[in-house]
Amino acid sequence: MATFTNQATLSYRGGVVSSNVVTGQIIEVLSATKNALVDTYGVGDTVTYVISIQNAGNTAVTGVSVTDDLGAYTFGTGTRVPLTYVDGSLAYYINGTLQPTPTVVGAPALTVSDLTVPANGNAILIYEATVNEFAPLAVDGSITNTATVVGGGESFETSETITVENAPNLAIDKALSPSTVTENGQITYTFTIRNFGNTDAVATDDLVVRDNFDPILNNITVIYNGTALAEGTGYTYNEATGEFATVPSVITVPAATYTQDPVTGEVLVSPGVSVLTVTGTI
Numbered sequence: 001m002a003t004f005t006n007q008a009t010l011s012y013r014g015g016v017v018s019s020n021v022v023t024g025q026i027i028e029v030l031s032a033t034k035n036a037l038v039d040t041y042g043v044g045d046t047v048t049y050v051i052s053i054q055n056a057g058n059t060a061v062t063g064v065s066v067t068d069d070l071g072a073y074t075f076g077t078g079t080r081v082p083l084t085y086v087d088g089s090l091a092y093y094i095n096g097t098l099q100p101t102p103t104v105v106g107a108p109a110l111t112v113s114d115l116t117v118p119a120n121g122n123a124i125l126i127y128e129a130t131v132n133e134f135a136p137l138a139v140d141g142s143i144t145n146t147a148t149v150v151g152g153g154e155s156f157e158t159s160e161t162i163t164v165e166n167a168p169n170l171a172i173d174k175a176l177s178p179s180t181v182t183e184n185g186q187i188t189y190t191f192t193i194r195n196f197g198n199t200d201a202v203a204t205d206d207l208v209v210r211d212n213f214d215p216i217l218n219n220i221t222v223i224y225n226g227t228a229l230a231e232g233t234g235y236t237y238n239e240a241t242g243e244f245a246t247v248p249s250v251i252t253v254p255a256a257t258y259t260q261d262p263v264t265g266e267v268l269v270s271p272g273v274s275v276l277t278v279t280g281t282i
Helices: none
Strands: 002-006 009-012 015-018 022-026 030-036 046-055 061-068 073-075 078-080 083-085 091-094 103-105 110-117 122-131 142-151 154-164 170-177 186-195 210-212 218-224 235-238 243-246 257-260 267-270 272-281
Touching: 030 142, 030 154, 046 061, 046 110, 046 142, 046 154, 091 110, 110 122, 218 243
Parallel strands: none
Antiparallel strands: 002 022, 009 015, 030 046, 046 122, 061 110, 061 142, 073 078, 083 122, 091 122, 103 110, 142 154, 170 186, 186 272, 210 243, 218 272, 235 243, 257 267
């Protein structure tokens, strides 16, 4: 809502007197809100956005356009865009009724044009965007994307901010060496645990590596990050069934580190790593 003031003057016999100041308000016909359906994001996540445009006037406003910058930020002498519009995801509603898809341009910004906002009604846009390689991933990183609405002689912005999820993001790989072994030979299973998240996986996260060795291993040796684990305190193993498990809280994995390529702006992830090996005879 804009406020304006006005004052008049009266001149006579070489003098000037001023009137009182009057104040008025201009009520914008169009207004908008923007919301994300999630508060946090991680690598590769899909985020759903909702833009609601309200018309407080008594006539419909046509030819409205919406441009979402998809979180664009300055990088060097250019910009990088951390969100990618999902082609075909946009839905357009007028007063709750689905409409034919309007004109959409998806990159580098998302632009939707030829919209109509009915009198005393609303138009709603719902669309998806994926978190791409330019998104900040370090602790307390965030993406703020701003939508600019133009129509009815007005232009205004509405923004939404989501923050990176501060949590571990773990993956595990298993390798066997050697892959060919004679009967009663010795083999080693190597479990590599990687953390792509921005916080450590700590003892209270209760990480447990489980496996059921087939064929069953005998006389096993368990090494975690170069240190031998003792049966009972570091792991449990049943030589009759081959069931193996580490003790909760033994396994931890450091957080990933992130660097941004100075040329491309891509955020590069170096995961934290912990390694567990189990060696035994078959």
